[in-house]
Amino acid sequence: MLCLGGYDENDVLFTWLRGNDSVHGLENLRLSQYTVERYCTLSAMSHQETGNYPRLVLQFELKRNILYFILETYVPSTLLVILSWVSFWITLDSVPARTCIGVTTVLSMTTLMMGSRNSITKTNGFIKAIDIYLGICFSFIFGALVEYAVAHYIMSQKCIHSKFQKGPASDIPRENEDVTINVLTTSATSYNHKMNFSDIDNVTYGGLNVTPKDKKKFMLKNKLRKVIDFFTIQNPCNIDHYSKLLFPFMFVLVNLVYWAYYLMF
Numbered sequence: 217m218l219c220l221g222g223y224d225e226n227d228v229l230f231t232w233l234r235g236n237d238s239v240h241g242l243e244n245l246r247l248s249q250y251t252v253e254r255y256c257t258l259s260a261m262s263h264q265e266t267g268n269y270p271r272l273v274l275q276f277e278l279k280r281n282i283l284y285f286i287l288e289t290y291v292p293s294t295l296l297v298i299l300s301w302v303s304f305w306i307t308l309d310s311v312p313a314r315t316c317i318g319v320t321t322v323l324s325m326t327t328l329m330m331g332s333r334n335s336i337t338k339t340n341g342f343i344k345a346i347d348i349y350l351g352i353c354f355s356f357i358f359g360a361l362v363e364y365a366v367a368h369y370i371m372s373q374k375c376i377h378s379k380f381q382k383g384p385a386s387d388i389p390r391e392n393e394d395v396t397i398n399v400l401t402t403s404a405t406s407y408n409h410k411m412n413f414s415d416i417d418n419v420t421y422g423g424l425n426v427t428p429k430d431k432k433k434f435m436l437k438n439k440l441r442k443v444i445d446f447f448t449i450q451n452p453c454n455i456d457h458y459s460k461l462l463f464p465f466m467f468v469l470v471n472l473v474y475w476a477y478y479l480m481f
Contacts, residue, residue: 224267232257250278289332289346293353296325300360304460308371318361325354345478356467363459371452
């Protein structure tokens with residue numbers, strides 16, 4: 217943009233004598249990140265409080281070099297996501313190894329995002345396609361770290377619960393275990409016969425009168441217990457097993473949608 221601030225339109229007027237042919241050398245311009253698609257020359261007027269000032273404007277239309285950004289940003293971010301999946305093949309007991317992989321990949325991805333934002337031209341706060349891809353990669357890497365935290369927490373709770381259950385049982389003599397099991401089995405069988413609600417509506421057991429309302433509550437509690445058991449993770453190692461398949465599948469699916477949208481539209 218060319219202007220002479222001290223002279224308004226009453227003193228001087230600017231114009232391109234040969235239009236776009238007035239500009240030379242742009243066809244030889246080479247940029248690492250962009251390619252000059254086209255350009256045009258304009259004559260404009262700047263309206264100020266002190267008057268109207270003529271200006272000569274040269275506009276560029278730039279196109280990003282996709283190969284540069286693929287090698288500079290897309291490939292490293294994709295490799296970091298794949299690196300975060302390595303932790304799924306490490307046992308839950310290896311806390312330092314899995315924590316180190318998770319934290320390192322998160323920090324590396326954060327550094328890559330900051331470097332990419334600084335190297336790309338600022339555009340008035342608009343969200344760019346590369347920002348969305350980096351955000352997707354960061355979400356997958358952070359999700360892998362959270363996955364280990366959840367799996368390790370469930371495993372620790374299972375260990376505490378199993379130790380608590382084995383503590384009192386270890387004090388029972390071995391020869392009395394069979395007697396105890398037989399007594400419990402007999403009592404449970406007798407209780408099931410007496411609590412057969414499909415045959416009678418009211419049952420008296422232990423001095424208590426079981427009504428149809430109590431029967432519905434009992435059945436509802438059993439259903440709720442089954443639902444809770446269905447959603448309860450019995451083996452924490454299964455989380456890693458499913459993550460080995462779920463994370464790559466979701467990442468490939470998101471990449472297909474991403475590239476299909478931005479290459480076609």
